Amino acid sequence: MSAVVLLASSAACDAATPDASPVSPAPATSPRGWTAPPLQLPNAGPGDACPVTEPQPWPNPDQASRVLGPGPLYPVADYFADGALQLRDEDQEPDGTYSKKVRWIGSGYTGPVLVRAARIDAPGGATAAFSYTGESRDDGHHAVLTSQESDLPGVTTVDGPGCYAYQVDGSTFSVTVVFRAVLASRP
Numbered sequence: 001m002s003a004v005v006l007l008a009s010s011a012a013c014d015a016a017t018p019d020a021s022p023v024s025p026a027p028a029t030s031p032r033g034w035t036a037p038p039l040q041l042p043n044a045g046p047g048d049a050c051p052v053t054e055p056q057p058w059p060n061p062d063q064a065s066r067v068l069g070p071g072p073l074y075p076v077a078d079y080f081a082d083g084a085l086q087l088r089d090e091d092q093e094p095d096g097t098y099s100k101k102v103r104w105i106g107s108g109y110t111g112p113v114l115v116r117a118a119r120i121d122a123p124g125g126a127t128a129a130f131s132y133t134g135e136s137r138d139d140g141h142h143a144v145l146t147s148q149e150s151d152l153p154g155v156t157t158v159d160g161p162g163c164y165a166y167q168v169d170g171s172t173f174s175v176t177v178v179f180r181a182v183l184a185s186r187p
Helices: none
Strands: 055-057 066-068 073-075 084-087 098-101 104-107 111-119 126-130 135-137 140-145 149-152 154-158 162-170 173-183
Touching (some): 066 073
Antiparallel strands (some): 055 066, 098 154, 135 140
16 A cells, blocks of 8 residues: 555544554664554544544744644645545546645654555545655655655545544654545535
């Protein structure tokens, strides 16, 4: 599976739960290079509330107003209107998936990163990829951040409405970010 950001949408996913917490630390660099930890995402069964990560303010309003997760690599929450990725007809691809722009901001970290995502409330898939750097690897999108402050345009693709999670790994951190994807209201 490519790097993914997943969102879920259902009445049960409307309740927010506490912010995502870090998962097990990433393993140390091996002689052949950095090795990402296994994918360890939370589960949200049918009828369960989607444990959405609450947005937090970003200190540079010229860059973003809010971000998701504990970082140091954050999806910009401004792309999640009303706390959810809004899926519009024009976002739908020929295969039925939805592709949405989601920018990422890195702060205070240089080194390898791997972003993976999956749907956590039902079968389905999702991916997340940076637009101008990195490659598909290890069932996600891998890049090497060379600056302490990074601004990374990207695209998140989801199968449809639902509850999704990113796992964001670096050589010194591993965190999850949970979000919902919903069909946008029509005017």
